[in-house]
Amino acid sequence: MNDYISRLHAAIVNKRTAALVGIDPRWDQLPAPVIAAAQQRHPENGLLTRAAAYEDFSCRLIDIVAPLVPAIKPQAAFFEELGPAGTSALCRVIRRARDAGLLVICDAKRGDIGSTATAYAKAYLAGEDPDAAPFAADALTVNPYLGRDTLQPFVNTAQQRGGGIYVLVRTSNPGAGDFQDLTHQATPVFQHVAQAVEQLGQQTRSGGDYGIVGAVVGATYPRELADLRRQMPHVPFLVPGYGSQGGDAAAVAAAFDSKGLGALVNSSRGINFAFRQLPFAETHSEDQWEAAIETATLQMITDLAQGTPCGNLVSPSQQSTQD
Amino acid sequence: MNDYISRLHAAIVNKRTAALVGIDPRWDQLPAPVIAAAQQRHPENGLLTRAAAYEDFSCRLIDIVAPLVPAIKPQAAFFEELGPAGTSALCRVIRRARDAGLLVICDAKRGDIGSTATAYAKAYLAGEDPDAAPFAADALTVNPYLGRDTLQPFVNTAQQRGGGIYVLVRTSNPGAGDFQDLTHQATPVFQHVAQAVEQLGQQTRSGGDYGIVGAVVGATYPRELADLRRQMPHVPFLVPGYGSQGGDAAAVAAAFDSKGLGALVNSSRGINFAFRQLPFAETHSEDQWEAAIETATLQMITDLAQGTPCGNLVSPSQQSTQD
Numbered sequence: 001m002n003d004y005i006s007r008l009h010a011a012i013v014n015k016r017t018a019a020l021v022g023i024d025p026r027w028d029q030l031p032a033p034v035i036a037a038a039q040q041r042h043p044e045n046g047l048l049t050r051a052a053a054y055e056d057f058s059c060r061l062i063d064i065v066a067p068l069v070p071a072i073k074p075q076a077a078f079f080e081e082l083g084p085a086g087t088s089a090l091c092r093v094i095r096r097a098r099d100a101g102l103l104v105i106c107d108a109k110r111g112d113i114g115s116t117a118t119a120y121a122k123a124y125l126a127g128e129d130p131d132a133a134p135f136a137a138d139a140l141t142v143n144p145y146l147g148r149d150t151l152q153p154f155v156n157t158a159q160q161r162g163g164g165i166y167v168l169v170r171t172s173n174p175g176a177g178d179f180q181d182l183t184h185q186a187t188p189v190f191q192h193v194a195q196a197v198e199q200l201g202q203q204t205r206s207g208g209d210y211g212i213v214g215a216v217v218g219a220t221y222p223r224e225l226a227d228l229r230r231q232m233p234h235v236p237f238l239v240p241g242y243g244s245q246g247g248d249a250a251a252v253a254a255a256f257d258s259k260g261l262g263a264l265v266n267s268s269r270g271i272n273f274a275f276r277q278l279p280f281a282e283t284h285s286e287d288q289w290e291a292a293i294e295t296a297t298l299q300m301i302t303d304l305a306q307g308t309p310c311g312n313l314v315s316p317s318q319q320s321t322q323d
Numbered sequence: 324m325n326d327y328i329s330r331l332h333a334a335i336v337n338k339r340t341a342a343l344v345g346i347d348p349r350w351d352q353l354p355a356p357v358i359a360a361a362q363q364r365h366p367e368n369g370l371l372t373r374a375a376a377y378e379d380f381s382c383r384l385i386d387i388v389a390p391l392v393p394a395i396k397p398q399a400a401f402f403e404e405l406g407p408a409g410t411s412a413l414c415r416v417i418r419r420a421r422d423a424g425l426l427v428i429c430d431a432k433r434g435d436i437g438s439t440a441t442a443y444a445k446a447y448l449a450g451e452d453p454d455a456a457p458f459a460a461d462a463l464t465v466n467p468y469l470g471r472d473t474l475q476p477f478v479n480t481a482q483q484r485g486g487g488i489y490v491l492v493r494t495s496n497p498g499a500g501d502f503q504d505l506t507h508q509a510t511p512v513f514q515h516v517a518q519a520v521e522q523l524g525q526q527t528r529s530g531g532d533y534g535i536v537g538a539v540v541g542a543t544y545p546r547e548l549a550d551l552r553r554q555m556p557h558v559p560f561l562v563p564g565y566g567s568q569g570g571d572a573a574a575v576a577a578a579f580d581s582k583g584l585g586a587l588v589n590s591s592r593g594i595n596f597a598f599r600q601l602p603f604a605e606t607h608s609e610d611q612w613e614a615a616i617e618t619a620t621l622q623m624i625t626d627l628a629q630g631t632p633c634g635n636l637v638s639p640s641q642q643s644t645q646d
């Protein structure tokens with residue numbers, strides 16, 4: 001079995017970028033042609049209609065970005081909002097991405113105690129074998145508030161299956177600090193969480209620098225990102241907040257090690273609905289939403305290559321040329 | 324529209340108990356006859372088989388407890404473990420409970436930022452009208468780690484629809500204290516969360532003592548339960564940890580006000596699988612699992628009536644006799 005971090009880093013090196021594309025279907029943002037096609041198939045205009053549109057949109061997005069990036073991050077909430085029709089669509093979207101050679105990080109922010117946490121882990125963490133879980137993700141985001149013992153079932157399942165987890169350490173929303181910034185012995189809560197995550201990172205290494213337990217660290221606090229990188233040297237980062245939430249390449253650069261590894265930088269809305277936003281809205285009509293996705297993804301890749309250690313990534317073919 | 328707390332307290336007074344029955348289907352614990360029936364209908368013995376067994380078990384459990392208790396609490400994780408077949412079963416189980424006159428608290432411990440939190444709220448918080456959400460619960464458990472601004476979308480949807488939320492304040496697992504007990508200015512994190520929840524409780528009152536924002540407070544720390552009751556006078560409690568997790572009536576008594584209101588006490592495994600546990604296993608065979616559920620529920624109701632202010636509850640019919 002290949003562990004999660006080996007698979008992730010192989011994919012990052014292969015694509016020469018750490019760009020992670022979020023899949024955030026939102027009904028009021030979807031391109032009109034996608035909605036029209038779904039309404040033609042499901043004229044009742046209910047949850048099935050929306051689920052068909054979400055699936056169609058997500059699969060086309062996957063097909064566009066699959067040659068460009070190592071991984072995607074579907075947001076479970078938007079699919080769950082549609083009930084079982086939505087969760088069925090989520091299953092198929094994840095499967096489509098894996099079939100296209102992408103790694104999938106399911107952003108479901110689960111957390112519970114004991115055997116309940118194990119049930120969530122078994123639901124979402126397929127790891128290396130997509131048939132091992134119904135929501136067949138490689139990795140899952142997890143909430144730490146309930147304590148270390150509640151992270152362990154996720155770690156165990158991930159280790160058994162070649163999967164990974166990303167623990168919420170520092171989120172990117174305006175109120176993130178309400179509880180995460182409370183200081184205990186001059187150290188904020190999120191750094192205590194970081195300490196626990198670093199221990200899990202160390203414990204789950206198998207040879208390389210990083211373990212299979214990652215951290216979600218928002219790009220909206222660049223100085224903290226640098227501090228957390230130093231505090232968690234064995235922990236792969238997932239950095240939201242790039243693009244729509246205001247972070248740029250400079251803001252996320254500190255998440256990487258000098259080889260350009262150790263981090264994924266996520267953009268969701270900025271890519272999904274690029275055709276609605278400047279500068280892409282000027283050059284792409286609503287009918288050209290797919291071209292806008294491709295352009296926005298390529299621009300993100302260039303931006304990360306120029307402004308972060310991502311630019312140092314060397315692909316296997318280059319490496320063999322150099323050898 | 325009737326708000327959540329009015330509907331909850333009416334149900335508690337009507338049933339004269341604050342006993343909350345958790346629905347935790349676990350494949351390795353289910354009664355053999357339930358498994359056999361599901362395997363007959365779905366001989367392929369896959370996720371559909373398990374989902375059929377979970378649904379059958381849950382619906383029979385609901386039919387047994389519906390005349391006895393005000394509410395049930397299905398655990399989303401066990402259903403999600405079965406993929407879309409499981410989430411479809413969860414939808415129908417919730418619907419069955421509502422049709423039987425029960426309130427439903429979906430234990431899904433969701434939490435995310437901004438419009439993503441809104442998507443979760445719209446998925447699970449039907450409030451008064453079961454048609455308003457696919458997972459048609461009256462209330463939902465929510466994780467606070469991401470901050471106050473991430474609770475607000477849940478509060479807003481709950482208010483719009485006559486629903487409620489229960490924020491995780493103090494959980495009942497062994498490692499609950501890892502982050503919840505870190506002290507900031509001599510006050511543990513969970514009390515800072517409690518303070519935020521009390522504010523939301525106050526803000527969402529409409530006439531009565533309690534708002535529609537509740538707190539999950541474990542029964543495994545009785546002294547803290549009393550402190551938190553004082554700290555959150557406007558917050559309805561959901562108290563897990565009774566029964567299988569070691570809490571007894573004395574441990575949960577402090578969760579109630581003097582009228583016997585303001586709290587629900589949950590038992591899951593101790594009721595679901597009573598036929599496997601002492602003392603019920605001595606008097607009930609596996610075939611009598613339904614009778615064991617009824618006996619265990621009645622014993623919990625008696626225990627709460629004798630050992631907590633729940634015994635002070637006066638039903639509307641009694642009240643009119645007294646008048």
